[in-house]
Amino acid sequence: MAAHRAPLTNHHADESACPPDHRHTSTGKPLHPNCPGRSYSQAICTCGTWEFKNSGKGYVDECRKRHLATHPTPAKAPKVLRDLLRLDLP
Ligand SMILES: [Zn+2]
Ligand SMILES: [Zn+2]
Numbered sequence: 001m002a003a004h005r006a007p008l009t010n011h012h013a014d015e016s017a018c019p020p021d022h023r024h025t026s027t028g029k030p031l032h033p034n035c036p037g038r039s040y041s042q043a044i045c046t047c048g049t050w051e052f053k054n055s056g057k058g059y060v061d062e063c064r065k066r067h068l069a070t071h072p073t074p075a076k077a078p079k080v081l082r083d084l085l086r087l088d089l090p
């Protein structure tokens with residue numbers, strides 16, 4: 001099973017994408033001439049049952065990570081479990 005991803009994207013107030021080359025000052029003011037300003041950030045998980053939208057980019061990132069942590073990732077199985085499985089080998 002492949003691990004799920006929930007990429008974070010930024011959007012303008014009209015819901016169009018605010019791409020990474022639309023840079024902003026630390027206070028959120030747009031530096032790009034065509035950028036009306038970032039209105040919100042959004043993350044949609046590839047599992048299809050979760051999406052989150054908020055004006056706080058850091059908050060979306062936090063919720064995104066918290067949601068992704070609920071998906072078990074086979075590669076991250078605890079070492080002790082892998083050792084146990086290995087004991088079953090001849
Ligand atoms: Zn923009
Ligand atoms: Zn998910």
